[in-house]
Amino acid sequence: MSFLFILPSTSYAQSTDIEMAKYYYEQGDFEKAKLYYDKIYNERPSTSIFIDYLNTLIELKEYKKAEKITKKQIKNEKLGAFYKVKLGELYEIQGLKNKSEKYYNDLIDDFGKKNNPSEFNLLANEFVKLLKYDLAIKTLKKCDKIHSNSNNSLFIANLYGQKGDHEQMVDSYLNQIDKNPRDINRVKAFLPRSINFEEDEIKVDYLKKSLLKKVQKNPENESFYDLLIWMFQQNGDFKSAFVQVKAFDKRTKSKGEKVHNFAQLCMSNKKYDLAVKAYDYVINTENEINYFTISSKQSILTALQRKIFSNANYTKKDLRNLKNRYLKTLDEIKAIDDKAPIIEGLAYLEGFYIHNIDTAELLYTQLLTYPGMTPKRIALNKIRLGDIYMLKNEIWDASLLYMQVEKKFKHDIIGSQAKFKNAKLYYYSGDFEWSQNQLEGLKASTSKLIANDAIDLSLLITDNYNMDTTVINMMQFAQADLLIFQNKLEQASLKLDSINERDPGHSLSDEILFKRYEIAFKKQNFEKAKKYLEVIRISYPQDILADNAIFKLAQLEENQLNNPKAAFVLYEKLMFDYPGSLFVVEARKRYRKYAETLPKQEKLIKGIK
DSSP states (O other), X not given: OXXXXXXXXXXXXXXXXXXXXXXXXXXXXXXXXXXXXXHHHHHOOOHHHHXXXXXXXXXXXXXXXXXXXHHHHHHHOTTOHHHXXXXXXXXXXXXXXXXXXXXXXXXXXXXXTTSOHHHHXXXXXXXXXXXXXXXXXXXXXXXXXXXXTOOOHHHHHHHHHHTTOHHHHHXXXXXXXXXXXXXXXXXXXXXXXXXXXXXXXXXXXXXXXXXXXXXXXXXXXXXHHHHHHHHHHHTTOHHHHHHHHHHHHXXXXXXXXXXXXXXXXXXXXXXXXXHHHHHHHHHHHOOSOOHHHHHHHXXXXXXXHHHHHHSSOOOHHHHHHHHHHHHHHHXXXXXXXXXXXXXXXXXXXXXXXXXXXXHHHHHHHHHTTOTTOOHHHHHHHHHHXXXXXXXXXXXXXXXXXXXXXXXXXXXXXXXXXXXXXHHHHHHHTTOHHHHXXXXXXXXXXXXXXXXXXXXXXXXXXXXXXXXXXXXXXXXXXXXHHHHHHTTOHHXXXXXXXHHHHHSTTOTTHXXXXXXXXXXXXXXXXXXXXXXXXXXXXXHOTTSTTHHHHHHHHHHIIIIISOOHHHHHHHHHHHHHHOTTOTTXXXXXXXXXXXXXXSOHHHHHHHTOO
């Protein structure tokens, strides 16, 4: 029975000793900590106790004893790379550099066929922890030499990157692709860890030259083409990427697939000129009609449309030429299913830019009964047709269509979009309270864009609608807003004028200035549009539209007025003065893009990385 009582008390005593040892260790009283660790280590030589005991001995400069317990751990755990490397580290701490280097190299030399690849990896990882990349690389190279089933090339390349030897890193990655082309996606994942494609010009240049050599030397290895194109895209050099992707497409006889995919990438990066060229290439170089040819004929119309409208500098001639291309493409494509997206684009062009409203209404109405249309596409076209009714001032016909879509897609983003359209319709018609009720349910929409639009419209109504004082002003403002949507710009201006004449200095002043900017922008009077935004920026810096005005002003300077320096300053102001703005993320992207073009000295002055 006495044994049963002795065991718990021994365990308790040991636990207390550990707590005391740790207490003194953490307090830096290593002499007292050692008294406890001397006792504990003999009874319980675990890794955690060993580490604290070893560090205690090192602090007390008792190196002989430290070496003794380390060698004991090595003997007890023959495969423990951790303890083996700790011994070399102990030599280093004593300033025995030559001894530690010889020990580390002897340690690697002692590893052989008796050690499996995982043991080599454990040793390499211990060297990495000490930032001894050359030793880790030597270990892994020996492993690959001894074990034919081992392949540490990517790990080795990554280590070259960590030690700053980018040429060896690139060479190692490319050699691995030479051996195993399927590793390309892993290489793509690793490279950005060591190369900043926007700033590391020397590294990017070496990668480019090395890849071009590989492409010429190994034309059968498609992964080198793929990686070269990917590199140009990372670097923002889409023109060079286009040259390579065409060559890649021809060599692999891909029938336009690779160029078509590249065109789609250009679209998502707003490189509309290149997207048009890429789609044209697919259309003109492939004799047989295949999926990529038909898709390119459809997509090039969207690319041309975005190219024309992105800067808002289009002319009536541009619109006519685009319409003619739509009509020509409709003649060329025979399958009914393939015609639908083209008719959708044409209807949008006719209704919202050329302002042939009746033609747009006819096209959208036809699309609602078009064969093979999915319920979602029918719903989208219903929303567009509702917008056309709004342009024609047939408000309640529009409302009916919006409600049909909302009811059918109640828990879908498209349903939220229709609900917002309907809420705005009631705002246009002056039923602000009903509009507010609808907007409340949209503020938590899964679509951030719809939620933000709902919040903005709700705040506009809340801040400016009051039954006792400003109901007339708000009614006329909403009517002017509808007239702008309907492209009746002169009538909208007169409505806004009447508010100012009746009630100068009212709460809608900054909103009216913003609407005047929208009117001037639609008329392509960009200098006048700029003046309205400047007034908001200077006179209403604390109001809700201030950050919106600065962002629009920056876009105006960059895209329409061709003044990137002014845009750069405005993006910077938005980032620092309005950090909570919804536009900060996009402003930061544009800011960085311009910052890349600055001379190095100017970057240093501005503190731009």
